[in-house]
Amino acid sequence: MSVGVEARREASVWRRGWSFVRRALLLELRIYASIGRFIARRPAIARGSAGFSYHKPVLTVLVIFIVLSAVEIPIVDLIVHGWPVVRVAFLIVGIWGVTWMFGLLCAYLMRPHTVGPDGIRVRQGLEVDLAFSWDDIASVSRARRVDEPKSPRFEVTDASRTLVYRMQDETDIEIELEKPTVVRLPGGGANGGEQIITGVRIWVDDPQAFMDEVRKHL
Template sequence: MTAQVGNGVDRRQIAAKVAPFVIVALAGMAVRTPLATTRPLPALLLFLWIVADTLMLSLIARSSRKPERSAILAVLAAASFTVWLGSPPAIRDTLLEMPILVLAMATVVLGHVAWATARARRLVNQEGIDREERWVAAASEFFPPALVRLAVAEMTVLHMALFRWGGPADVPANARAFAYHKHLTPMCATLLILSAIEIAVYHLLLGHWSRTGMIVMFILSDVGFVYLVGLIKSFRFKPVLLTPEGIRVRAGFLIDQFVPFDAIVAIDGAFIGDDVRDPATLNAALLAWPNVMLRLGRPLHRRSLLKKRAPFVRVAFRLDDPEQFTRLLGWRLGLRTS
C-alpha cells in the first residue's frame, strides 16, 4: 500500500512538472495554424487561457497546501510573458490592438517583479545563510526555482571546468575533508584521452560527408568534453565532509547527501555485496568498490529532479583514507567500528 501511494505521488509530481511544457508547446503550435491566423482574437484568448490554466493547475498539483499569493502572481506573470513571447506576429498584433488586455498583462508582470524584488532584498540581507544560497533564493523569487538551480549547476560546472585549475578544495571552516579522488585519477585520465580521440575521429570522418554535421558534432562533443572535465575536477574540489552536524557524502557534482549524526547507528568497513546492491543503499562509490558503509537508524530521502526516490537506510562510499574517517566518526558518535 505504501509503495502504491509513493508511486502515485511520484506520477503526480512528474505530471505536474512535465505536462505543462507539453501542453504549452502544443498550444503554441496550435496558434500558428491557418485556422488561428484567420481568427486571431479567439486564438489569442484561448492561448492565454490554456497557458494560465495549465500553469495554475501545475502549481496546485505541486503544492501540498494552498498556494501563496506571491506564487499565484508569479504564475500569472509567467503566463503573460509566455503568451507574449510565444505568439506569432498575427496574434501579437491582435494583442497590441487590445490596450486593456496589454495593460492588465503588464500590470501582472510588474506586480510580480515588484513583489519579488522586495522579497529578494530581504533574502539577500538575511544573516546566518551561505552567500550563494542567499542569491539562489533571491533569484528563485523572480524565476522558477528548478530553472534557477539548473542555471546555477550549469555555471558551476563550466566555471570549474574552465577556470579552476588549482587551489584548495571546497571545505567550510568548521568541517574536516576526506578525499576520494586518488583512486579515480587513472580511470579519469584514460576517459579523457579516449574522449579526445573520439572527438578527433568524429570531426575527421564527418568533415568528408557533411559540413553541417561536422559543426553540430563539434558543438555537442566539445561541450560534452568540457562538462566531463568539470565533473572529473569536481571529484577533488568536493570531498566528503565531516561537519559538526553530520556527514556530507559527496561524489563531485553527482551526489551531495547530508547524513545527520543522530541517524547513524553503525559504521562498517566490511560488508557483503548484497548490502551494496540493495535499492535501500545509497552507493556513492564511483568506479570502485566502497570501503565505508554507514547504517542508519531511520530512512532518509534523496530527491531527484522529477521525483522523490525511494528512501535509503545505508550509505556506501569509498575514501582514500577510510581508517582515519571511521576512527574520527566513531569517536564522535561513541560507536565501535567493525
C-alpha cells in the first residue's frame, strides 16, 4: 500500500514539474510571437472584429522597467569587465530580461480584448484568452470599480462567481453570463485550471467605444 502511495506521489511531482516546464516554454514562445506581431504590426484581432486596448494603466510602469533593465546592462558589464565568464553570464541574463519585458509589453499591445460577430474575447498579457459567444452572454455593462490592492481573483456570493481581471486595481466593464460557464485559466492552484464562473469584470481603456461595438451585436 505504501509503495502505491509513494508511486502516486512521485507521478504527481513529475506531472507538476512537466506542467511548470511546459508553461514556461509556452510563455517564452509567446514572448517572441508577440514581438513578431509588433514588428509586423499584426495584432491578434479576428476578421470583422474590433480590438480594445487595456494597457494604459500599466504602460508607464512597463516602459520604466524596460528602460532601467536596458541601462543596467552596460553598468553591470562595466563592473564585471575583468571576469569574462561572469560578464558573459550577466550579459545573457540582462539581454534576456530586457527581451522578456519588451515581449510582455508587446503582448499587451498586440493581444487586445475583441468584440465581433462571434462574441467577446477577454485577454490579458501573455496567457489569458477567454472566448464568450453572444449566446453565452446575458448582458454587458459599463461599471467602473476600484478594488482594494491584492483583492481575490474571484468575487463569490451565494448566487454568483465573477472572474476579475483588474488593471491597477480597477475594472470598468462587467460581463454577465447566461449560466455558470466553465473556463480554463492559466496556471494551477485555486486560481488556475478549469473554473466555473457566472461573469467577468475587466478593464478597457475606452469603455464607451467598447460598449458601442457591443451594442452592434448584442
